[in-house]
Amino acid sequence: MTTTLPQRIRSIDELITWLPYQLGHQPTQSLVLVALTRGRLLGVCRIPLTNELAGEELGVDEVLDVVSGALKTLAREGSDQVHAVAYEEFPGQSGLAVGALEAAAQFMDVELAGLAVVHAGCRRLPWSSDPADRRGSPVQPVETCPAALHLLVDGQAPMPDRAALRTLVHEDSTLSEPVRPALARLVTRRSRRPARAGRLWQRLLADGGSPAQVAALSGDDRAKLLASLADVHWRDAIIAWVAPGSLPLAALPATARAGLRTWLPDPVSDETAALGKLMTLARSAPSDQPVCAHVCAVVGCIAWHLGNGATGRDAHERALIIDPAHRLARLGLRAIDLGMRPGDRPHPGSAADVRPRPAV
Structure with missing residues (x-):
């Protein structure tokens, strides 16, 4: 399988470091889809693994609906390849969403280029053939990621979490x-x-x-x-x-x-x-x-x-x-x-x- 990354991003590690700057906040308890079309970035889609307003886990039907709906939208807009990055609060939290993504991708003929799981400041690549990647390593610091550093220099520092991003339009x-x-x-x-x-x-x-x-x-x-x-x-x-x-x-x-x-x-x-x-x-x-x-x-x-x-x-x-x-x-x-x-x-x-x- 040929893996293509967005322009200026040279590795999965750089992709993970870059994502918070693209989203505007540090993602938590989320499945993030990075959609490409002919090797060019189409968009980034974040799927919460919980009901963030109620603080509850999503039901099985909700997970299946939102994951398949997100991928259907990306495919309709021309995405032919998707990278998935799961941000977990506890090991295995993203399992249901990832399973739904695999099934939907197969049905819609969208290539899943890879999966990374981020937990407690480390990332692992569960689908990799390299044992070291499957065991995991620390997330790459922004200082060594040119794509993220470029956004940081432009003043696009991410908010600490999704709730903090919400305050940007709420009453002060x-x-x-x-x-x-x-x-x-x-x-x-x-x-x-x-x-x-x-x-x-x-x-x-x-x-x-x-x-x-x-x-x-x-x-x-x-x-x-x-x-x-x-x-x-x-x-x-x-x-x-x-x-x-x-x-x-x-x-x-x-x-x-x-x-x-x-x-x-x-x-x-x-x-x-x-x-x-x-x-x-x-x-x-x-x-x-x-x-x-x-x-x-x-x-x-x-x-x-x-x-x-x-x-x-x-x-x-x-x-x-x-x-x-x-x-x-x-x-x-x-x-x-x-x-x-x-x-x-x-x-x-x-x-x-x-x-x-x-x-x-």
Whole structure:
């Protein structure tokens, strides 16, 4: 069997060291699939081995459904080879998921290039013919892995775990407390059409700057930004501007397009930086105000468009906690659950979570 690795990754050990930087967090109790198509990275898919929100083991049917569903999505998008890395809290924890993966791969004619198991800081290769690989060795440090070191230098240090990644879009009381009274006043006296706060959006999304500058805005200003997204046409215009191609500008009402021409006339120069600012705005959003579901859905749509399915999921789920009927968040979460891609096309190098799919 010929084993192909993503570009710039020279060994299974480098792949294991690189994965947390691609996922954005240190994976635990997970089966991670690295999908290739003709030797090029198609995407990374993480399958939790537990129900992370409830802290319970998944049932047999749930494991079979989520593993086969994930592989079916990867195969549909053109994956012809998959590397699997299982992260176990105790020996044998991934056995059921790996067995389901083997059966699904055989049925779908997808080559399983190899399996690595990571436990307690060591990795072993149970399918290897080398006894030393089967016994295991320490995980390669990032300092000796060029592919991971490159991401670290770019500032992409992984969060310690999946729960920590979730905090990037959840309410931070130190940020939201100054916003809460101002937003309550705005919502109480709001006219039928909320103000679009164009000058503030221009300031927020200007080139340069950092998420810290968003936090430095006054509570009143952040409240105006949040309230403005209740205008769904303006909300959609912000998504279309930050993530070109996510929504067709021509489909927006003329007034929304005019607002973009006035306040955001130039194309976005750094989509990732703009997303970081919006995530800080989402952390400023008080969860007891239904209007704050809008900023979470905006973050969810943009993160998904940029290939960050984990943050997209977190943002949409928070939006639905705030407002269970939020239509955009429901649609966005459904797209992630179904493994859909922006524009119905593969997004090279994307990273996503897969969970048992609930009814929507």
